[in-house]
Amino acid sequence: MNPRSTAEIAGHPIHPMLIPFPIACFVLVLLSDIAFWRTSHDFWATASLWLLGxxxxxxxxxxVAGLIDVLSDSQIYNLNDAWLHAGGNVIAVVLELINWYWRYQDGAVVPTGLILSLVVVLILLFTGWKGWDMVYRHKVGVVD
Known part of the structure; x- marks a missing residue:
């Protein structure tokens, strides 16, 4: 039997429904940081701050949905890919929290915010790959 997602609505896992939003926001932060770097227009700095939030x-x-899934099924809990995925995402979120705070306090976009945004997007590429492994290799949340 495949590992089962327990945080679900009508049999559909919640975690994969939610993850496109922070991914899109964090990638757009990088793009708006690049736009700010190239134009120095305050709109882009404000956009980045809102996108980060x-x-x-x-x-x-x-x-929360992902943690419920990991802790509720020992098959998921025992996957190395699950912990690499989760750990990488925790690092990405902590970096973005620091990024948001620095911007809110000091308006630091270039170079600090831009570098943090780039690092987070690179981390998301890795954690997305690990998430893909969980679904397509380990069949997490896939109906038998």
Whole structure:
């Protein structure tokens, strides 16, 4: 039997429904940081701050659903890929939380915010790969 997602609605796992939002927000932060770097227009700095805030809220919701799944099924709990996926995402969210705080306090976009945004997008590529492994190799949340 495949590992089962327990945080679900009508048989559909919640975690994969939520993760596109923080991913999109954090990638758009990088793009708006690049736009700010190239134009120095304050709109882009403000956009990044809002995108970070929304991304962090959605990441927290996705993390709760993911944690419920990991802790509720020993097959998922025992997967190394699950812990690499979760750990990488925790690191990404902590970096984005620091990124948001620095921007909120000091307006630091270039170079600090831009570098943090780039690092987070690279981390998300890795954690997305690990999430893919969990679904397509280990069949997490896939109906038998």
């Amino acid at each position: 929304i991304g962090l809220i959605m990441a927290a919701l996705a993390a």
